[in-house]
Amino acid sequence: MRSMTLAILLANLPLLSPVLAAPAPAGERSSVSRSGPLLDSLITLNRAYIAAARAGDVATMQSMVTDDYVGVDPYYAYMLVGPGAVAAEQKAWAAYFKPASGDEVFYRKESDPVVKDLGDVAILIYVELEAVKTRGDRVRGGRAGKCSFVYRKTPTGWKLANSIITEQPWPDRMIAGSRK
Amino acid sequence: MSRWSSFYLAMPLLAALLPTASIGAPPAPVDKAPVDKAVVMQELLAQIHKLGTDARSADPAEYAKLLATDYTEFDPYYAFMLDLPREEIVRLQQVWDKYDKLPPMQRAAKTTQLQVYGNVAILTTTSYHEGQAIPAGPMSNARSMIIYVKQNGQWILTHCHDGRVAGPDGIPVE
Numbered sequence: 001m002r003s004m005t006l007a008i009l010l011a012n013l014p015l016l017s018p019v020l021a022a023p024a025p026a027g028e029r030s031s032v033s034r035s036g037p038l039l040d041s042l043i044t045l046n047r048a049y050i051a052a053a054r055a056g057d058v059a060t061m062q063s064m065v066t067d068d069y070v071g072v073d074p075y076y077a078y079m080l081v082g083p084g085a086v087a088a089e090q091k092a093w094a095a096y097f098k099p100a101s102g103d104e105v106f107y108r109k110e111s112d113p114v115v116k117d118l119g120d121v122a123i124l125i126y127v128e129l130e131a132v133k134t135r136g137d138r139v140r141g142g143r144a145g146k147c148s149f150v151y152r153k154t155p156t157g158w159k160l161a162n163s164i165i166t167e168q169p170w171p172d173r174m175i176a177g178s179r180k
Numbered sequence: 181m182s183r184w185s186s187f188y189l190a191m192p193l194l195a196a197l198l199p200t201a202s203i204g205a206p207p208a209p210v211d212k213a214p215v216d217k218a219v220v221m222q223e224l225l226a227q228i229h230k231l232g233t234d235a236r237s238a239d240p241a242e243y244a245k246l247l248a249t250d251y252t253e254f255d256p257y258y259a260f261m262l263d264l265p266r267e268e269i270v271r272l273q274q275v276w277d278k279y280d281k282l283p284p285m286q287r288a289a290k291t292t293q294l295q296v297y298g299n300v301a302i303l304t305t306t307s308y309h310e311g312q313a314i315p316a317g318p319m320s321n322a323r324s325m326i327i328y329v330k331q332n333g334q335w336i337l338t339h340c341h342d343g344r345v346a347g348p349d350g351i352p353v354e
Contacts, residue, residue: 030250031338032263070293070304072323079291079306079323114261116252116339118329121300123339125252125261146254146261148325148341152297161295162302164325166254166343 031117039115042124045158046110046149053093061086066152070162102135111144120153121161128165215296220335224294224303224328227335236270244270248329248338256322256343299330 052060071080071089113126150162253262324342328335
């Protein structure tokens with residue numbers, strides 16, 4: 001009899017597992033992923049947004065951001081907010097990719113991208129690597145920036161809510177703190 | 181949170197800005213309940229007090245508890261994202277605390293923006309700073325994005341991105 005009771009209990013164990021399993025304490029779950037559909041989706045969105053900026057397509061950019069979007073000026077620490085934020089950001093991006101000096105970014109990629117899934121908010125984090133050429137098609141060199149793009153889930157899909165790009169320190173300066 | 185994060189270097193300025201600063205547009209319709217951003221800002225400022233460097237040096241283990249277990253950080257010193265266990269990140273942050281003995285930087289918060297989406301709060305600041313934080317070179321414009329998640333009634337730091345922006349010509353200053 002006892003063995004039958006034990007057998008029934010064992011057979012139903014999977015049904016009890018949600019009850020028996022201790023819930024993970026809030027915040028204990030790692031929200032960081034280096035692969036998966038969410039990361040792929042946000043990278044695709046992010047590339048489309050930057051491509052629209054580069055092409056001067058403010059309308060597309062506007063459709064991809066939240067109403068309270070906090071934009072980025074890749075040149076300066078200006079915070080771009082309000083109705084004119086996206087248009088201002090587009091101009092900044094255009095100058096960033098093709099400044100008046102005649103240089104041009106001809107290659108870019110996201111290095112080691114990760115996504116931080118916070119539910120209705122997700123953060124796309126990566127180091128942007130770029131190669132720059134001069135007006136005479138000579139390779140000037142590379143540059144890099146650290147990027148955090150915050151997306152918010154809305155009824156019409158993920159929308160960009162906030163973005164930041166900051167200078168990438170190189171290893172020699174990281175340690176010595178020196179600037180040539 | 182890096183040594184020169186706007187939040188504790190410019191904290192008095194943030195507090196002064198609070199009554200008049202623009203702190204973002206009204207919550208979007210998908211929010212389940214209206215959010216009083218002034219209240220959230222006060223709660224974040226209280227948390228920022230706890231995140232000062234003094235707290236880090238006094239009790240690193242307690243300090244680490246103010247960070248999410250999966251806390252991540254981009255700061256001005258390291259050329260990669262810090263996604264280590266939070267205790268390790270605190271240890272790395274302490275490396276930079278030795279620069280406290282250097283002449284202080286002058287840093288002024290220029291703007292502050294708060295967005296609140298449910299249990300996630302995003303605080304963005306820009307600042308201008310000059311002087312010497314590290315042994316060479318003047319500093320310039322900086323920007324910070326600090327993201328908190330509310331857990332068990334407390335705002336916990338989950339991602340911090342703090343650093344200089346590129347130079348005026350768009351090319352990072354070398």
